[in-house]
Amino acid sequence: MVSAYKDNRRSYLCWVKFLLIPFALIYSLIVIIRNILFDFRVLKSTEFDFPVIAVGNIRVGGTGKTPMIEYLIGMLQSKSRIGVLSRGYGRKTKGFILGDLESSPEQIGDEPLQIKSNFPSILLAVDEQRVRGISKLMQTEDSRPQVILLDDAMQHRKVSPGYIVMLTAYDKLFIDDFVLPVGRLREPRFLANRADVIVVTKCPSSLSLQDRFRVSRRIQSESEKPVFFAHEIYGALRQVQNPNIELSSDELSEFSVVLFTGLADASQLLKWVKTKAHNVEHLEFGDHHWFSVSDVESIKSRFENVDNQKKIILTTQKDVKRISKLLQNEKFADLPIYCIMHEMSMFEEDQVPFEKRINDFIRSYSTNN
Numbered sequence: 238m239v240s241a242y243k244d245n246r247r248s249y250l251c252w253v254k255f256l257l258i259p260f261a262l263i264y265s266l267i268v269i270i271r272n273i274l275f276d277f278r279v280l281k282s283t284e285f286d287f288p289v290i291a292v293g294n295i296r297v298g299g300t301g302k303t304p305m306i307e308y309l310i311g312m313l314q315s316k317s318r319i320g321v322l323s324r325g326y327g328r329k330t331k332g333f334i335l336g337d338l339e340s341s342p343e344q345i346g347d348e349p350l351q352i353k354s355n356f357p358s359i360l361l362a363v364d365e366q367r368v369r370g371i372s373k374l375m376q377t378e379d380s381r382p383q384v385i386l387l388d389d390a391m392q393h394r395k396v397s398p399g400y401i402v403m404l405t406a407y408d409k410l411f412i413d414d415f416v417l418p419v420g421r422l423r424e425p426r427f428l429a430n431r432a433d434v435i436v437v438t439k440c441p442s443s444l445s446l447q448d449r450f451r452v453s454r455r456i457q458s459e460s461e462k463p464v465f466f467a468h469e470i471y472g473a474l475r476q477v478q479n480p481n482i483e484l485s486s487d488e489l490s491e492f493s494v495v496l497f498t499g500l501a502d503a504s505q506l507l508k509w510v511k512t513k514a515h516n517v518e519h520l521e522f523g524d525h526h527w528f529s530v531s532d533v534e535s536i537k538s539r540f541e542n543v544d545n546q547k548k549i550i551l552t553t554q555k556d557v558k559r560i561s562k563l564l565q566n567e568k569f570a571d572l573p574i575y576c577i578m579h580e581m582s583m584f585e586e587d588q589v590p591f592e593k594r595i596n597d598f599i600r601s602y603s604t605n606n
Contacts (some may be wrong), residue, residue: 239409240576241526244307244349252548254419255590257418257419258419260418260419261415261416261418261419261420262418264265264416264418265425267339268416268423268424268425268464268538269425269428270306271394272394272424272428272431272465274314275394280394281395282394282395282396282397283368283395283396283397284394284397284399285371285385285396285399285455285564286319287375287383287385287602288383288384288385288399288598288599288602289371289384289385289387289396289398289399289400290309290384290385290386290387290399290400290401290402290595290598291387291390291391291393291396291398291400291401292305292306292386292387292388292389292390292391292402292459293387293390293391293392293401293402293403293404294389294390294391294403294404294405294411294423295392295403295405295422295423295424295426295428295429296405296406296409296411296414296421296562297417297423297501298406298409298421298426298502299406299500299501299502299524300404300405300406300409300438300439300566301338301404301406301438301467301469301581302388302389302404303351303352303388303416303555303579304469304579305353305402305404305436305438305467305581306321306386306388307352307355307356307580308467308527308574308580308581308582309402310352310356310359310386310585311356311387311580311594312592312595313384313595313599314356314358314359317382317383317384317599318354318359318360318380318381318383319359319360319382319383319384319386320359320360320361320362320374320375320383320384320385320386320387321348321349321352321360321361321362321376321385321386321388322361322362322363322364322367322370322371322384322385322386322387322388323345323346323348323361323362323363323387323388323389324346324363324364324365324367324388324389325345325346325349325363325364325365326346326348326525327342327347327525327527328343328344328345328346328348328363329343329344330343330344330345330363331365332364332365332368333362333363333364333373334362334363334364334369335360335361335362335377336349336350336353336363337353337532338353338354338357338362340353342558342559342560345361345363346363346525347525347555347556347558347559348388348553348555349361349363349388350368351554351555351558352388353458354554354558355554360377360380360382361494362374364446365542366395367387367390367393367395367396367446368395368396369522371385371387371396374464377487384570385433385598386471388486389433390560391431391432392423392424392443398453399598399602400433400595400598401431401432401433401434402432402433402434402436402460403429403432403434403435403436403458404435404436404437404438405435405436405437405438406437406438406439406502407437407438407440407441407444407466408422408439408504408505409502410437410455410456411429411459412424412426412455412456412458412459414426426459426460429458429459429462430461430462431459432460432462433462433594433598434462434463434464434465434510434591434594435456435462435463435464435465436464436465436466436493436583436591437449437452437456437458437464437467438467438468438469438581439467439468439505440466440467440468440469441468441470442469444468444584446539446586447586448465452464452466463590463594464585465583465584465590465591466583466584466587466588467535467581467582467583467584468581468582468584469505469509469579469580469581469582470472470576470579470580470581470582471506471578471579471599472486472577472578472579472580473485473486473578474486474488474489474551474576474577474578475575475576475577475578476550476573476574476575476576477531477557477561477564477574477575477576478564478570479551482489484549485491485576489510489513489514489515490513490514490515491515491547492514492515492545492547492548492549492550493514493515493516493517493518493537493543493544493545493547493548494510494514494515494516494518494549494550494551495515495517495518495520495539495540495543495548495549495550495551496510496517496518496519496520496550496551496552497519497520497521497522497536497550497551497552497606498519498520498521498522498552498553498556499522499523499524499525499528499554499556499559500524500553500555501524501554501557503519503521506553506577507519507584510551510577515545515547516545518539518543520535520536520539520595525559526559527559528556528559528560528563529563530563533560533563533564533566534568536550536572537568537569540572547571548573549574549575550572550573550574550575551574551576551577552574552575552576552577553576553577553579554576554577554578556580557574557576
């Protein structure tokens with residue numbers, strides 16, 4: 238019965254996608270024409286006389302843009318003053334806002350706030366108009382950035398960055414996808430050639446050199462750009478209400494876990510938690526979901542129904558930013574909510590050549606100017 242239902246559903250989805258192909262072709266044509274207009278300067282694209290590095294993708298959904306921005310900050314901040322500009326997706330404000338440690342996710346968005354919290358010394362701003370945002374960042378005389386990182390800016394052609402890092406998730410490679418609305422691609426696959434490098438993110442940490450070579454060959458059948466590989470590292474679990482209290486990931490084996498997420502793609506995180514914890518229940522919310530009191534009550538109810546004395550609630554750094562105010566409610570003050578600390582890491586063989594390309598770009602840019 239279940240098998241027949243799955244077969245019927247699969248058949249139905251295939252027919253829907255087939256019927257959507259004309260719309261996908263029209264969408265592709267519009268995107269191609271738009272890019273041609275920018276390439277031939279019919280539409281204005283602003284260049285800047287300092288290093289601007291854009292991180293982006295051509296697929297809708299989570300590819301790890303924020304972890305990559307944080308990787309680049311960690312790599313560069315000892316040598317250069319870094320500015321980060323995001324549009325601040327999901328914020329409840331408009332215009333240019335310079336972020337600080339007192340900013341709220343409502344003001345600047347959850348991901349920019351996470352970046353600022355993890356790297357307090359950098360200059361971070363949000364602006365839906367990137368050209369204006371970059372110009373205003375450069376007007377901060379006392380801490381004027383030497384390098385600007387643009388978050389999620391590959392399709393923002395009004396800015397012409399000096400360098401583009403394009404991301405594609407290992408289990409959802411852009412070469413296996415199709416443009417909207419049939420697939421999840423924002424642009425046809427061949428437009429990946431606008432990037433300077435392609436990084437395959439969210440790889441299994443055990444991914445072999447042979448498998449990486451195979452994936453590289455497949456990607457380079459669509460794009461001539463160099464391909465690098467990265468994976469996620471999940472570290473300590475830090476209690477939200479008291480950050481001085483931590484658990485190691487190895488200690489999770491003793492616990493039952495209620496995991497709640499508001500991510501574009503929580504599959505890899507869920508898989509990791511399941512390999513570590515005694516048993517796991519997952520409450521999945523939409524990407525950038527604004528949590529309500531009823532949401533937290535649902536999380537609390539699910540937690541209280543777990544039949545294990547040793548139990549905790551887990552979430553992500555990004556989700557903590559959107560739920561922290563609600564946790565001040567005395568009804569939720571005793572909930573043992575822990576934040577999973579994580580970061581992106583390049584595979585050992587790729588780290589040096591990838592970072593060399595970024596550093597060479599910055600150095601050559603300085604020399605040429």
